[in-house]
Amino acid sequence: MDTAAPDTAPPDTAAPGTAVPELDPAAVARWRESGGELVDLLTAVRRLGGVSGFRLGDRRVVLVTAPEAVHHVLALHPDRYVKRSHRLKAVLGDGMIAASGERWRTQRRVMQAQFTGQGVRRYDGLMRDAVAEIAARWTGAARTGEPRDVAADMRHFSLDVIWRSMTGRPLDPTTHREFLAAGRMVAALPAFAPATGEAPPDLTAELAQIDAVAARAIAAAREWPGPSLLHVLLAAAEEHPEYTERLIRDELVTLLAAGYETTATTLSWLFLLLHENPAERDRALATPPGSAERGTAIRALISETLRLYPAAWIMPRHAEREDVLAGYRVEAGTTILTSPYLTHRDDTAWPDPERFRPDRFAATAPRPAPGAYYPFGLGPRTCLGVQFGLREMTLLLETLLPAFTVVPHTTPAPTFGVTVRPDGPLTATITPVRTAEPLDG
Numbered sequence: 001m002d003t004a005a006p007d008t009a010p011p012d013t014a015a016p017g018t019a020v021p022e023l024d025p026a027a028v029a030r031w032r033e034s035g036g037e038l039v040d041l042l043t044a045v046r047r048l049g050g051v052s053g054f055r056l057g058d059r060r061v062v063l064v065t066a067p068e069a070v071h072h073v074l075a076l077h078p079d080r081y082v083k084r085s086h087r088l089k090a091v092l093g094d095g096m097i098a099a100s101g102e103r104w105r106t107q108r109r110v111m112q113a114q115f116t117g118q119g120v121r122r123y124d125g126l127m128r129d130a131v132a133e134i135a136a137r138w139t140g141a142a143r144t145g146e147p148r149d150v151a152a153d154m155r156h157f158s159l160d161v162i163w164r165s166m167t168g169r170p171l172d173p174t175t176h177r178e179f180l181a182a183g184r185m186v187a188a189l190p191a192f193a194p195a196t197g198e199a200p201p202d203l204t205a206e207l208a209q210i211d212a213v214a215a216r217a218i219a220a221a222r223e224w225p226g227p228s229l230l231h232v233l234l235a236a237a238e239e240h241p242e243y244t245e246r247l248i249r250d251e252l253v254t255l256l257a258a259g260y261e262t263t264a265t266t267l268s269w270l271f272l273l274l275h276e277n278p279a280e281r282d283r284a285l286a287t288p289p290g291s292a293e294r295g296t297a298i299r300a301l302i303s304e305t306l307r308l309y310p311a312a313w314i315m316p317r318h319a320e321r322e323d324v325l326a327g328y329r330v331e332a333g334t335t336i337l338t339s340p341y342l343t344h345r346d347d348t349a350w351p352d353p354e355r356f357r358p359d360r361f362a363a364t365a366p367r368p369a370p371g372a373y374y375p376f377g378l379g380p381r382t383c384l385g386v387q388f389g390l391r392e393m394t395l396l397l398e399t400l401l402p403a404f405t406v407v408p409h410t411t412p413a414p415t416f417g418v419t420v421r422p423d424g425p426l427t428a429t430i431t432p433v434r435t436a437e438p439l440d441g
């Protein structure tokens, strides 16, 4: 349980609630036989309503996409709908994402100060160094016309940022290679494992690579005065006996894993969306360089990208107890799936939902209704790294957007694993902008 006090209140209404509408079991069976993507099944379930369900064997699953119901589950009653052992627990161990209860609370408290709007400014210099490296690569590519894999560049950038923030050092090729190899395997895991009875994949080799990366990070941090994210963890070990070597490893791997693929895929989608919507790029760049308006315009591009492609597209919870949810009866033991991907494309919450319209997030635009927008989650388990991620993406885009245009050679489709990411590489020509503002990355 995640909140301070245990939730002993009765369900919201005395009425028992109506039964959640469920997808015909024959349709679920057809989906299983076809080996279809989870998102296809959920899209079919969603057509039954914003709280709708299906069965997988004995397991009851309820998909929650209506904003008010999402808010109820994630923000108002995290004690009724708990985050259970994460599907990446085999990799992340007892790191914050997979932890729960009192341990989770301590772990979150230890890291919190690093991740406030103010706290992340400590890492500005390191982030700018990582930005400069990508800007230099793109300057070279723009000169030679050599295509680049923008998705790979964004992965390098986001891993470099987090690596520098832990060790003070730029990402070295060995770490990069080992982490990516392990990351590919992890990214291919299902977003939500239906109880198929299949044995979980054997990750022994990948775990050994991740452990080697973690050991290298700790050794590097010990040789550097900091401050760094890793120093906070090492200092915690002096105060809290539970911060064993193992927990430090788990927390470090959690930060690497949580902070890398999410940011990298968001940036890849953003370049694809700007290619399809060049007027939106021009509109953002019509603001004065370095101004607050430029920052707001770039933030709106990021927010709208995260509306269409919220990296963590599905967030499972476990109903600890019976409840009435938006008038529906939810039984204890039900698996709950909230999906920002589906909520963000719901036309009752977002008019013309498929269109990329950053003005939805202009300073003067009305704020989304509670539960209508949650790319970083909601409630106590909200993403710890919101400010960190937004800062690194903003710094990168403030440098790259005015200087380069990305012209993709293909139109990748979304693939839905642990994150929603473009399938395959994002090969593109990097074109210099003729009236470019000077590079300052």
Ligand code: HEM
Pocket (backbone or CB within 6 Å): 083, 096, 097, 098, 108, 162, 254, 255, 258, 259, 260, 262, 263, 266, 306, 310, 311, 312, 315, 316, 374, 375, 376, 377, 378, 380, 381, 382, 383, 384, 385, 386, 388, 389
């Ligand atoms: C675009 C970038 C990012 C997105 C879309 C994103 C999304 C999310 C979401 C949706 C959750 C909550 C999952 C749930 O409730 O089940 C989460 C949790 C978390 N994120 Fe992020 N994240 C991003 C960047 C980062 C970065 C840069 C870091 C760290 C450097 C980070 C660290 C974490 C951690 C530690 C948690 C677990 C928090 C807890 O359980 O208390 N994230 N993230």
